[in-house]
Amino acid sequence: MKNMKQKFSNLLRDIFHPREIFRVLGKDRYASLKIRIVLLDVLLSMIPLFIVITISYFWFQKILKDDFHKQLNWEIQNTKQTIEFFVDERLSVLRFITSSYTYEQLSDQKILTETFARFKKEFGGLVDFGIIDSSGIQRSYTGPYNLAGKDYSTQEWFQEVIIRSYYVSDAFTGYRKIPHFAVAIKREVPEKGTFWILRATINIDTLQKYVNTVNLRSNDDIFIINREGILQTPSKFHGDVLEKYTAPVTIPRQEILIQELQTSGDDCKICGFATIKHSPWILVTVIRSTPYARIPSIFRNELFFITMGSILLGLIFTIVMANTVVNRIKLSDQDREKAVGQSEHASKMASIGRLAAGVAHEINNPLAIINEKAGLMKDILEVSGNTPDNKDKFLSLISGIAESVNRCRTITHRLLGFSRRMEISQDAIDMNDAIQEVIGFLEKEILYRNIRLELNLQENLPKVITDKGQVQQVFLNIINNAIDALKKNGLINVTTYAKDDKFIGIAIKDNGSGIPKENLKHIFEPFYSTKEKGEGTGLGLSISYGIVQKLGGTILVESEINKGTTFSVELPLKSEGD
Amino acid sequence: MAHTKVLLVDDEKEFASALAERLQLRNYDVKSASNALEALGIVHSFLPDVVLLDLKIPGMDGIETLKAIKKFDSTIEVIMLTGHGDVRSVEDGMKSGAFEYIMKPVDIGELTLKINRASQKKQTS
Amino acid sequence: MDSQYENELRTLQMRFIGKIIAVFTHEIKNYIAIINESTGLIGDMMKLGKSPENELPVYLDIIHSIEDYIEKTTGHFRYLNRFAHRMDAPLSSFHINESLEELIALINRFANQKRISFKQGYDNDMPPVYGNPSLLQLIIFTFVEKNIMELEQDSTIIMQTAVADKSVLITIIPNGKRVEGSSAPIPTELLDIIIKELGGNISQDRGKNTVIMLPLTSSTA
Numbered sequence: 001m002k003n004m005k006q007k008f009s010n011l012l013r014d015i016f017h018p019r020e021i022f023r024v025l026g027k028d029r030y031a032s033l034k035i036r037i038v039l040l041d042v043l044l045s046m047i048p049l050f051i052v053i054t055i056s057y058f059w060f061q062k063i064l065k066d067d068f069h070k071q072l073n074w075e076i077q078n079t080k081q082t083i084e085f086f087v088d089e090r091l092s093v094l095r096f097i098t099s100s101y102t103y104e105q106l107s108d109q110k111i112l113t114e115t116f117a118r119f120k121k122e123f124g125g126l127v128d129f130g131i132i133d134s135s136g137i138q139r140s141y142t143g144p145y146n147l148a149g150k151d152y153s154t155q156e157w158f159q160e161v162i163i164r165s166y167y168v169s170d171a172f173t174g175y176r177k178i179p180h181f182a183v184a185i186k187r188e189v190p191e192k193g194t195f196w197i198l199r200a201t202i203n204i205d206t207l208q209k210y211v212n213t214v215n216l217r218s219n220d221d222i223f224i225i226n227r228e229g230i231l232q233t234p235s236k237f238h239g240d241v242l243e244k245y246t247a248p249v250t251i252p253r254q255e256i257l258i259q260e261l262q263t264s265g266d267d268c269k270i271c272g273f274a275t276i277k278h279s280p281w282i283l284v285t286v287i288r289s290t291p292y293a294r295i296p297s298i299f300r301n302e303l304f305f306i307t308m309g310s311i312l313l314g315l316i317f318t319i320v321m322a323n324t325v326v327n328r329i330k331l332s333d334q335d336r337e338k339a340v341g342q343s344e345h346a347s348k349m350a351s352i353g354r355l356a357a358g359v360a361h362e363i364n365n366p367l368a369i370i371n372e373k374a375g376l377m378k379d380i381l382e383v384s385g386n387t388p389d390n391k392d393k394f395l396s397l398i399s400g401i402a403e404s405v406n407r408c409r410t411i412t413h414r415l416l417g418f419s420r421r422m423e424i425s426q427d428a429i430d431m432n433d434a435i436q437e438v439i440g441f442l443e444k445e446i447l448y449r450n451i452r453l454e455l456n457l458q459e460n461l462p463k464v465i466t467d468k469g470q471v472q473q474v475f476l477n478i479i480n481n482a483i484d485a486l487k488k489n490g491l492i493n494v495t496t497y498a499k500d501d502k503f504i505g506i507a508i509k510d511n512g513s514g515i516p517k518e519n520l521k522h523i524f525e526p527f528y529s530t531k532e533k534g535e536g537t538g539l540g541l542s543i544s545y546g547i548v549q550k551l552g553g554t555i556l557v558e559s560e561i562n563k564g565t566t567f568s569v570e571l572p573l574k575s576e577g578d
Numbered sequence: 579m580a581h582t583k584v585l586l587v588d589d590e591k592e593f594a595s596a597l598a599e600r601l602q603l604r605n606y607d608v609k610s611a612s613n614a615l616e617a618l619g620i621v622h623s624f625l626p627d628v629v630l631l632d633l634k635i636p637g638m639d640g641i642e643t644l645k646a647i648k649k650f651d652s653t654i655e656v657i658m659l660t661g662h663g664d665v666r667s668v669e670d671g672m673k674s675g676a677f678e679y680i681m682k683p684v685d686i687g688e689l690t691l692k693i694n695r696a697s698q699k700k701q702t703s
Numbered sequence: 704m705d706s707q708y709e710n711e712l713r714t715l716q717m718r719f720i721g722k723i724i725a726v727f728t729h730e731i732k733n734y735i736a737i738i739n740e741s742t743g744l745i746g747d748m749m750k751l752g753k754s755p756e757n758e759l760p761v762y763l764d765i766i767h768s769i770e771d772y773i774e775k776t777t778g779h780f781r782y783l784n785r786f787a788h789r790m791d792a793p794l795s796s797f798h799i800n801e802s803l804e805e806l807i808a809l810i811n812r813f814a815n816q817k818r819i820s821f822k823q824g825y826d827n828d829m830p831p832v833y834g835n836p837s838l839l840q841l842i843i844f845t846f847v848e849k850n851i852m853e854l855e856q857d858s859t860i861i862m863q864t865a866v867a868d869k870s871v872l873i874t875i876i877p878n879g880k881r882v883e884g885s886s887a888p889i890p891t892e893l894l895d896i897i898i899k900e901l902g903g904n905i906s907q908d909r910g911k912n913t914v915i916m917l918p919l920t921s922s923t924a
Contacts, residue, residue, distance in 0.1 A: 338706055345713050349790040349837075352720055356787030360780040364661035364682045365590050370738060371683035371773050372596035377745070378766045379603045379686075386759050391749055398746040400592050405739045408776075412731050419724035448634055683773050 030330045037322040038315070045314050053307060057300070069258055072272055072287065076256055079222065080274040080283050082210050087279050090183050091166050093123060094198050098187035103196040106131045106140060113142040125206035127180055132158075132197040143201065145174075161186050161197055168279040170226040171204050171233075171241055179204040179241040181232070204241060208233045211283075219289035224281045225249065232281055249273065251282065340546055347543050351473060355418060358441060363411050366404035373397045373404075414440065428463040429471065431496055431504060431571075438475045439494070442483065449488045456495040461504060464573050466551050471571070474544040474555075478508050478567045481540065485512035485565065503553070503570045511564035515557070523557055581607040582697045585626035587617040587643070588659060589635050593682075597630075600686060606693065614638035614646075621647055621654070628696045630689075631676075632659040633667045641670050648675040653703050655696035659684070711893050719841050720790075723809050727783050730812045734776045741765045741772075782808045789836040794921065797836040799864050799871055800825040806840050807862065810847070817856045819879075824863040832871055834901055834921035842898060842905070843873065845889050846913045850877040852887040867916075870903065875913040 097106075097115065105111050112129055120126045128143020136153025152158045161167040167184040174180035184199040211222055211233050223235040229245045231238070238245050250257055256274045272285035377397050380390055414437070439446075439453065446453055464471075482492050493509040515523065524545040548555040553571035584606045588594040591612060598608045609624050611617035614637040621629070629647055633640030644656050658671045658679040668679050677696045680689055745765050748758055782805045789797065807821050814821065850860055858879020865872045898905050903917040 334706070338709065341706075341709065341713075345716075346793070349716070353787040353791050356724075356783050360784045361661045361664075363776070363780060365593065367773050367776060368682035368684060369590060369593040369596065370742075371770060372593055372600060374742070374766050374769045374773075375686050376596045376600045376603075378763060379600050381759060381762055381766075383603055386749075386762065394749055395746060397596070398742050398749075400596070401742045402739065404592065405735055405742070408735045409732070412728055412735065415724055415731075416728040419721045419728065444634075448636055450636055683777060 030326050033329075034319075034322045034326045037326065038318050041318040041322070042311070042315055045318075046311065049307065049310065049314075053303060057303065069270075072258060072270065072285065073256060076258075076272045076274050076283065076285055079211065079285075080256065080276060083207070083224070083281075083283065084277045084279075086207065086210050087168055087183075087276065090123070090200070090202060091168070091185060091278065093119065094183060094185040094200055095187075098185050098196075098198045103131065103133075103139075103187070103189065106198065109140050109142070112140045116142045125203035127174065127201040127203055130199040130201075132184075132199060134194045134196060138199075139196075157182070157184065158197075162195075166278065168281075170228075170230065170280055173242060174201065179232075181207070204233060217287075217289045219287075221286040221288075222284070224276070224283055226280050227251070227282070235284075235286075237286070245284065247271070247286075249282070249284070251275070340543075344543050344546065347540070348473070351476070355415075355441070359411055359415050362444060363408055366407040366411070369404040370401050370408075373401045428465050429468045430461065430463055431471075431506060432457040432461055434468055434472050435475055435494060435496065435506065438472050438479060441476065442479055445483055446492070449483065449486065451483065451486055451489065452491045454491060454493040456493065458495075458497050461496050462498055462573055464504060464571050466571060470547045470551065474547050474569065475506070475508070477540040477544045478569075482508060482510035482512070482565070482567075486510055487512075499570055501573075503572055505568060505570045507566055507568045509564060509566040514561040514563055515559040515565055516561060520557060520559060524555070581605055582628060582693060583607045583624060583626040584609075584628050584630060584693060585617065585620055585624060586610045586630045587612075587614075587635060588630070588632040589613060590632075597684065601690075601693075604686075604690060614640075614643040617643060618646055618650075621650055625651070626654060627700050628677075628693050629654060629656045630659055630693075631656050633664065633671065634661075640667065641674055644671055644674050644676055653700050655700050657689075657692055657696060708893060708896055711890065712897065715890065715893065716837075716841060719844055722813075723786065723844075724783075726813045727779065727809055730779060731776060733812070734772045734779070738769050738772050738776075741769045779808070786840070789840070794833065794835055796831045796833045798831055799829055799839075799873065799917075800827075802836050802840055803843065803862055803864065803873070806844060806847075810844065813848075814851050814860070817851065817854070817858075819851055819854060819856070819858050819860060822859050822861045822878075824861060826863075826865045829864060829866060829871060830919065832917060832919055832921075834917060838897055838901065839915075839917065842894055842915060843875065845894060846875050846915075849887045849889050850875065853877070853881050853885045855880045855882050869920075870916050870918045873915045873917070875915075877911055881911075 097119070101111070101115065106115070106129075112131065116126065116129045119129075128141065128145060128147075130141045130143070130147060131139045132152055133139050136151055136155075136158050138147055138150045138152065141148045141150075157167050157169060161184045165186045165188075167182075169182040169184075171179045171181050180201045180203060182199055182201045184197050186195050186197050188195045207224065211224060221236040221238065223238070223245075224232040225245045226232055229249055231241050231243050231245055234240045235245065238247065248261075250259060250271075250273055252273045252275060255277075256272065258270060258272045261269045261271055270285075270287040272283075272287070274283040274285075275281075276283055374397075377394055380393065384390060417437070435457070436455075439455075479492065479494075486492070491511045493507075495507045495509070497505050497507075499505045524541050545555055548569055548571070551571060553569060555570075556568045557565065558568070559565040584601060586594050586598055586601070586608060588597075588610070589612050594610045594612065598610050601608045609620055609626070611620050613635055617629075617631075617635075620626075631640060631644060631647075635643065637643075638646070640658075644658075647654055647656060652675070655677040656671075656675070658668060658676050659682055660668055660679055661682055671679065677699065678692045680692060745762055748761070785801075785805050786809060789795070789802070803823070803825070807823070811821070847860060854860070854877055858877065861874075861876040861878055863872075863874040863876065865874070894905060898915065898917075901917060901921045903915065903921075906914050906916070908914070
């Protein structure tokens with residue numbers, strides 16, 4: 001049990017956090033997403049379905065059962081009332097006889113026999129009549145037995161009839177082994193202060209007749225037993241008259257009790273017990289064939305097919321839906337990636353333009369210097385010729401030209417570096433060098449705007465294996481933003497540090513106007529720009545964000561109005577990304 | 579004829595000194611400044627006829643310096659020294675009252691031509 | 704264009720730009736070196752100072768050459784600037800002849816390594832074209848580079864432009880012997896896709912001439 005539980009919880013965990021099982025599919029995260037959606041959906045829809053089915057099933061079963069029980073109750077009630085009526089009728093007959101005839105009359109054997117014969121004609125099943133006096137002696141008797149003068153004073157029934165004024169007996173074996181039962185009536189004679197009893201024996205058949213009128217299914221049984229469990233009428237399955245009914249009997253407190261008993265077989269046995277008023281009897285109904293037990297099985301079969309059908313339908317539908325939706329997501333993800341790739345590329349291309357323009361611009365000055373100095377030399381030569389006085393002047397001009405030539409070389413060298421970088425994408429980069437290169441690009445701009453530059457570059461900063469070009473693009477973007485934020489005068493501080501043995505950090509801080517809190521959270525969004533139209537695309541930071549993410553790092557911004565802004569970039573020493 | 583007074587404003591000292599010398603050889607009376615503040619000071623004291631102004635000087639914006647000079651004396655003609663691709667600055671400069679512009683590296687013949695034209699304009703105004 | 708081709712195209716573009724900048728840089732370094740050497744020469748001559756009067760014309764000559772190379776450098780940077788700024792926008796209006804001239808100027812040194820020279824036969828009445836100039840330059844460069852690799856020394860490549868109907872034709876005519884068994888590979892499939900997206904097409908005839916047709920207005924981005 002515990003093992004199963006463990007297995008089940010593992011399965012749940014795997015479904016919602018794909019691990020080994022979904023590793024193959026996990027490579028295609030869309031497939032795994034589809035599976036998760038379908039499973040979740042099916043599970044979620046199956047649960048209410050099952051709840052509803054289960055509730056309906058049991059509810060339906062209960063209704064049927066209740067209905068059946070009600071029906072049974074009604075039938076038992078009917079039978080009970082019929083038998084009660086039968087009993088009461090017999091008692092009434094006897095009462096009638098005792099009120100119509102006197103003790104003296106009926107004590108006469110001849111009159112008793114005559115009366116008996118007459119009543120016997122009308123009421124089938126009468127076996128004998130007997131008149132018993134107040135001391136329990138049978139005074140007169142008509143019938144097949146030889147019971148004249150019998151003393152009943154010690155018998156229980158005698159005591160009972162005295163108390164109750166009536167008596168109905170259990171079945172007993174009688175004449176020719178035919179089971180009988182006896183009824184007796186006490187007639188009070190108030191003027192003489194005494195009483196007498198009229199007793200009649202009746203054939204059980206008649207009783208049986210009433211019991212048997214109940215319409216029963218073949219598997220069902222209805223019979224009468226006494227308080228001791230002795231059968232009064234024959235039972236189909238449980239024995240004949242006067243045999244013991246061995247199954248458990250519950251004597252109902254109210255008149256009718258219906259009990260459900262589980263037997264060893266599949267079918268459920270229902271026992272109905274009903275007390276018969278004015279008699280020692282209990283009417284027992286044993287129902288084996290509970291139709292409501294059968295109906296649910298039919299229901300169950302149909303239900304099964306319906307359930308399976310709807311699950312299948314639901315599954316197909318969910319799969320189609322999940323497929324459609326996830327495919328759309330996949331497409332839109334692809335589109336987005338494509339768009340990001342495109343804008344990254346566009347940004348790269350644009351940066352080439354800027355680079356070329358930047359270099360061209362920078363080189364103008366040293367070229368102009370060379371031009372002027374050479375020109376000056378020409379002028380002096382043309383005016384005063386090659387005199388020894390001028391020699392020093394010329395030499396100093398020449399050395400000035402040489403200096404500018406060097407400047408040109410340095411500037412051009414940057415271009416070469418850039419072109420090489422277009423090919424390499426993974427290299428061990430010294431971040432300090434990379435940053436200084438970027439600053440080199442922007443030096444003129446920084447100086448022109450009178451911005452102070454502070455560099456706190458950690459010595460022996462560990463090298464990072466990453467794409468130098470992309471990383472420099474990020475720094476270029478951030479420092480450009482800082483320059484724009486400062487406009488003129490201000491401070492930019494660039495700090496590099498080793499965060500831990502896995503990451504290095506680069507912090508670029510300016511003391512400009514800062515970024516308001518509401519804008520901060522949007523700052524890395526594409527097309528978000530606080531610059532005027534035409535200045536900047538608003539893509540810079542979002543692309544930088546994308547690049548840093550791809551390289552496996554993080555980029556954060558902190559800012560305070562009128563205090564300044566700090567961008568922190570952390571990069572892993574070993575980049576796992578592209 | 580008095581020598582045309584030229585103020586050369588450029589932060590590249592090497593360039594400025596060489597060019598100034600070349601212009602001196604061509605009989606111009608040349609003074610140099612390397613930033614806006616210095617430039618304005620010399621404008622006030624030297625009262626040049628023509629100012630050669632590099633737009634990318636530190637301190638005040640080049641255009642602002644131009645405006646300040648014109649404000650001081652609108653007859654002073656300003657010729658802008660620009661690098662390639664500075665189209666917008668040149669436009670702004672022309673709108674703000676510059677007389678002409680010339681691109682670096684400078685062709686000395688072209689420059690003297692423009693200085694003379696500027697000086698002529700000043701004389702007639 | 705599907706993403707695989709997009710990536711290939713981007714790589715191709717990056718390589719192209721890298722090559723152009725590399726060639727350019729070498730050219731500039733060359734110019735600067737000449738300026739440097741020239742200046743150094745004057746310096747040396749002055750230090751030695753043997754016969755000052757005779758040296759005067761020499762000095763003037765050298766200075767003239769220095770000024771020349773300064774102009775060459777500035778001019779070459781102008782080409783680079785134009786070239787680089789063509790990438791600012793995916794579509795723009797441009798002049799084919801100009802863009803070819805600048806491309807040839809930028810790669811001239813590369814061709815010069817095999818003493819291969821360019822001849823131009825440009826139609827001067829070319830209207831401006833609306834399209835993607837940097838991609839066009841990429842395509843043209845690919846074929847020109849191929850020809851440079853495959854031709855023998857001292858050959859020429861003729862660049863022709865002509866107007867036709869609602870399009871322009873750029874023809875690259877290699878003029879010279881082919882190096883035995885040489886065949887420089889080019890990504891023909893990708894180039895076809897690119898040119899088709901621009902609304903044009905590329906064809907090669909038996910004479911190994913390459914003709915690139917471009918509509919006056921590229922309809923697709």
